[in-house]
């Protein structure tokens with residue numbers, strides 16, 4: 001079994017060189033910037049909810065062109081899955097926004113090297129470290145995944161007012177669920193009349 005890993009200070013270079021893979025859960029309470037985004041009216045258990053993450057390092061040795069010196073490039077694939085409680089901008093009620101990210105990073109030696117790296121749509125460049133905080137990277141991933149304008153797909157309060165007509169518009173009463181389903185007897189009758 002592997003040693004317990006300190007997600008706040010791991011040797012990212014070694015992880016990539018060895019092609020190691022990490023997986024686990026991090027609690028929202030350990031992600032202060034996510035806590036700050038969490039809806040005030042979220043369930044009391046929201047800080048106890050967790051994000052499942054994976055982090056897989058790998059190395060590629062390649063030459064920029066035939067005959068050129070072989071370069072070692074380090075990469076890290078990170079996935080984060082979970083949910084974040086946000087305030088819906090339409091009805092102001094809290095709701096759980098699903099988070100499901102998968103990102104490939106190229107790991108370079110230093111901040112300077114990261115700044116100097118050419119922009120690439122497919123790979124984000126990050127500066128590695130021997131005391132790298134994977135926790136912060138996971139937090140970054142969640143923050144980047146949050147919608148600019150958080151909203152329910154369908155707001156429950158809006159839906160309710162439509163059903164009851166309390167917003168002043170005349171709306172037909174929703175039929176009780178049972179009446180929408182054809183009864184087995186009606187289906188039988190249908191079979192009989194078809195012959």
Ligand SMILES: [Zn+2]
Nearest residue numbers: 088091152155
């Ligand atoms: Zn809403």
